[in-house]
Amino acid sequence: MLSTPQLNDWDWIDAIQMGMPVLAKMGVLDNNPAFYEKMYNMYMFTRDKEGANGLYNPKDGLWWRDADFDPPYTEPNGEDSYWSRGNGWVIAALAKVLAIVPESTRHRDQYIKDLKAMAKALVPLQRKDGFWNVSLHDENNYGGKEATGTSLFIYAMAYGVNQGILDKETYVPVIKKGWEALIKDSLHENGFLGYVQSTGKEPKAGQPLSYDKVPDFEDYGLGCFLLAGTEIYRMNLE
Template identity: 65%
Template sequence: MKIKSLFFLLSLLILSVTISTAQLLPAKQEVIDKMTLTNAHLMKKWPDPGVNVITNKERTSNLWTRAVYYEGLMAFYSIKPDPAYLQYAIEWGEAHQWGLRDGLETRNADNQCAGQTYIDLYNIDQKPERIKDIKTSVDLMLKTEKTDDWNWIDALQMAMPVFAKLSVLTEDDKYSERMYKMYMDTKVTQGLYNKKDGLWWRDADFKPPYTEPNGEDCYWSRGNGWVVAALVRVMDILPEADPHYKEYLKTYKAMMKALLPLQREDGFWNASLHDPNNYGGKEATGTSLFVYGIAWGVNNGILSGKKYMQTITKGWNALASESVHENGFLGYVQGTGKEPKDGQPVSYTSKPDFEDYGLGCFLLAGSEVYKLCK
């Protein structure tokens, strides 16, 4: 056989292997079907969205875990405007009289997370009671010079979009400016961002000299996922002319670059991003948030589809095929906590202490993946 012919046959073989191993995104309807199935499971389990949540103790349902679910539901509603979804969100807000857990004077980002959906619902129907409490709570914060409230990175996702939404809604940059100062306090003053690795320590407990068993820094998957979601949601809300937009964009791109090689072959990310053997395994919440953030970047022309599409595809297909049960329950959801060991073991059948935030993350991912599908 001539060398040219042999080279041609080898090229065909390599091409066929590449095509066979490359994954494709499903059709739009398949994405909608998965989102509908999982959302129906939660709505069926919680027909009254205002009822208290009982785990190790009883909590009002305007806590952060449920607020994250409603973030996902509103994103789902944006691509499938089912009146039942809108009504479910309105009933949740009404059940709490559009209030915040721990009251108006709370400075806790977790308590303010519900305000994201309250403001979304106000933008649909401008009833002043819907934003009265969340605006009052943030206004009380602005009366002080304190900027170090966000001392754990989850807080960025819980509260930053609230400040950004208020800034746009009121056409007053005092909210976006304070948001920036608090974000930079978390990132630089408290030093929770490691520029070298493009990732964040969850809080001060995990900064060096703390290390994982393999000697690497501890970068918790869902914690970094919260930061990705915060940056994406803020950039989606604020105009590009915002003086700090470039800072958010720069950090976002650095995180995307860092996350790309950390994806597992099966499409998931490990709970511990730099130590796959420390509670290694499939984990749906961090994966969902990363898929959400990466897909948003491609949809908005910020990330290269050529470079990132297979990452999105592998991630979504893994979630849709391996995490979603036939009845809509989500497997591989790590329970609440702050590090890889919390909520373990995580498996296909394990039940987290709260199941709502995992669905919220999944719906956020689906809402962006949907836009990429044919």
């Protein structure tokens, strides 16, 4: 029987990003559906029960970073606090899991449904320059272009298009605009990435961002960018 790890409030979104693909891979390697069930149970607990009512808001199609940001907490403009990279971890994890588990796996439809809902919610939030703001619902509270959330959104959307989960006409322009923003405004000639938010858990962490700022992070900025690049390569965008 697989035990459930004990997590603090601030670990839940990270647990989705890190834990779900690992459990999915273990299920494949061990040919053991128990890993898929544990993955699903942990995901749904985080989605619907953690904190007061779960960390996912189906009304907005987005996730609060942890229980500290559940309502009544709001951004200065009165909107819910949706952190770009926090939501990026979730939608990227959904894409990675779908890429790993067999199509016959139970609960796969749940992951597809949530990926679609998140992608739909993110489209109107894309900035004119192709990035997404650090704060998804308050552009004046540490809004600004941010590379990691943008990369993760592009990765998941591109995966969805490549797999026939998301509509090409709707999402290819969004993906192309985001990818061009990353390679134009974030990527340096030597491979350094600008506008990468440092380690944190909310929009204000590691601010201010800039093209030249060296963030305090553990290589996830590059990892997010490369994830997006793998799916962009498969799309063969022109």
